[in-house]
Amino acid sequence: MERYYQPEIECASREKIKAIQDEKLVRQVKHVWDNVPYYRKKMEEAGITPDDIRSSDDLHKLPFLSKADLREAYPYGLVGVPLKDCVRIQSTSGTTGKRVVAFYTQHDIDLWEECCARAIMAAGGTNEDVCQVSYGYGLFTGGPGLNGGSHKVGCLTIPTSSGNTERQIMFIRDLNATILCCTPSYAAYLGESMKEMGLKPEDIPLKAGIFGAEAWSEEMRHDIENTLGIKAYDIYGLTELSGPGVSFECSAQSGMHINEDHFIAEIIDPESGEVLPDGEQGELVFTSIDKEAFPLLRYRTRDVCSLSREKCSCGRTHVKMMKPKGRTDDMLIIRGVNVFPSQIETVLLNKGYPANYQIVVDRVNNTDTLDVQVEMTQEMFTDNLGEITARQRELIEGLKSMLGIKAQVTLVAPKSITRSEGKAVRVIDKRKI
Amino acid sequence: MDIKQISVFLENKPGTLNDMTRVLTEHNVDLRALSLAETTDFGIARFIVGDVLDTVNILKEAGYVSSLTPVVVAEVEDEPGALNKVLQVFTDHSINVEYMYAMLGSREGKAYMIFRVQDSMKATGALLTNGIRILDQESLSEL
Incomplete structure (x- = not known):
């Protein structure tokens, strides 16, 4: 049975959703014009005033915001309320440059936590569940967001935060945790650790997992589902917009419903900025229509995906975004070819290799090199050198047909690739360009 | 009749073999024979x-992946032509040698050769009928 946190909104008619968006967008544009000089200047440069935005149909007239704008406006330039009305900040890890600091009023925190609550209930959660939040707590949005959502649903919340794998497993088993929230790479690691302890899926009380904050493949989902004996749900979000819960998966597990009463999504051509029709791949752009402290209009996420408005079997009416192929930030350009780590992961898992891998990119004699490092496992190992190298060649072939370029495959010692407790470090780019 | 050889996956870089021998030293494991096979990025230590069983568990504890492979250990005279004699038997029976290496023993005038072949039973039979002594796990400890 499908569960909803706010069925009247999650399953509202398209007309009602459009009416909510129209009203909130007009109000939000006015709010930004009045209170965010940085964006007002952009609007003026584009020759736009709030009067030009009468409904969500006019959204495309507004100028874009990019990560570069966030850096330029750091720290207060995009804040839309007096600081006395803000109650919290959250911040990105800063892996792709300067940290982003996002501000929240109490209203902003409430709506963010509501979004997370919707995600937990879509994964089957109720107030009878025990929800272990193994995302990091602190500046990272993962822990605080799911923690708040879990409270709103009424789950017994175990705020383990990240790290200390033994303790994580102890709590899951001793307190019968039924829902696990963490990054997919950490879920895979927990699964691997429990398997090593001799635990079978039926010995693990978990029934569902809500995993996000990094790109992961369908194959990785199957792996996690099988080792932990759960259903694994994807959740999506960005600190810039609030955090996890901007969109989330339902029982259909075929794309993530965007919380359209809070965020309007568009797909654009990253080159021209033109809005693309549903179903087409492009860069995902979000407008937060309900945030007070950090109201971003047409924020370019750099995530590449498509939208689908096909009727969903779960009963929700909000638009679905397909799993992003990767963030344009994650995208590697190797010998002129675009390569996403998720594509490499798909090939590895298809060929029976573990999900723990590292991609090392370098430049030797002015040519880019791509080395995929994979750990040897007990199952793969044999005394026959020829058999191992044949499998290695087969993997190289598989990568070549997926990526279109030749990659090298290096087999490394078991457990030699560092396990991550937060976002996995998949790519090491040694090129000095 | 055959002896189980332990094969261990090692990365082909400085220190990896030493790391493994350190583990074996700490557990007082005596290596009777050792051979290495390698590619540019990884290798297999066979010993x-x-x-x-004890050694396999020690290696597993230390995080190594390993496998057991049956090998045939033949005792030959420590004199010219002894290896040739064994290989002639293999040739006569169309037995292909995948790899081989030598082992030290303390018996005067004897040498030991370790063979990996597809069919250990067949190789053992052929050698025995030609009067060549084959070692088993038990006789190994007497050397």
Whole structure:
């Protein structure tokens, strides 16, 4: 049975959703014009005033915001309320440059936590569940967001935060945790650790997992589902917009419903900025229509995906975004070819290799090199050198047909690739360009 | 009749073999014979020990992946032509040698050769009928 946190909104008619968006967008544009000089200047440069935005149909007239704008406006330039009305900040890890600091009023925190609550209930959660939040707590949005959502649903919340794998497993088993929230790479690691302890899926009380904050493949989902004996749900979000819960998966597990009463999504051509029709791949752009402290209009996420408005079997009416192929930030350009780590992961898992891998990119004699490092496992190992190298060649072939370029495959010692407790470090780019 | 050889996956870079021998040293494991096969990025260390199961567990504890492979250990005279004699038997029976290496023993005038072949039973039979002594796990400890 499908569960909803706010069925009247999650399953509202398209007309009602459009009416909510129209009203909130007009109000939000006015709010930004009045209170965010940085964006007002952009609007003026584009020759736009709030009067030009009468409904969500006019959204495309507004100028874009990019990560570069966030850096330029750091720290207060995009804040839309007096600081006395803000109650919290959250911040990105800063892996792709300067940290982003996002501000929240109490209203902003409430709506963010509501979004997370919707995600937990879509994964089957109720107030009878025990929800272990193994995302990091602190500046990272993962822990605080799911923690708040879990409270709103009424789950017994175990705020383990990240790290200390033994303790994580102890709590899951001793307190019968039924829902696990963490990054997919950490879920895979927990699964691997429990398997090593001799635990079978039926010995693990978990029934569902809500995993996000990094790109992961369908194959990785199957792996996690099988080792932990759960259903694994994807959740999506960005600190810039609030955090996890901007969109989330339902029982259909075929794309993530965007919380359209809070965020309007568009797909654009990253080159021209033109809005693309549903179903087409492009860069995902979000407008937060309900945030007070950090109201971003047409924020370019750099995530590449498509939208689908096909009727969903779960009963929700909000638009679905397909799993992003990767963030344009994650995208590697190797010998002129675009390569996403998720594509490499798909090939590895298809060929029976573990999900723990590292991609090392370098430049030797002015040519880019791509080395995929994979750990040897007990199952793969044999005394026959020829058999191992044949499998290695087969993997190289598989990568070549997926990526279109030749990659090298290096087999490394078991457990030699560092396990991550937060976002996995998949790519090491040694090129000095 | 055959002896179980332990094969261990090692990365082909400085120190990895030493790391493994350190583990074996800490557990007082005596290597009776050792051979290495390598590619540019990884290698396989193959060796013979007295207590196979114990050693496999020690390696597993230390995080190594390993496998057991049956090998045939032949005792030959330590004199010119002894290896030739064994190989002639293999040739006569169309037995292909995948790899081979030598082992030290303390018996005067004897040498030991370790063979990996597809069919250990067939190789053992052929050698025995030609009067060549084959070692088993038990006789290994007497050397």
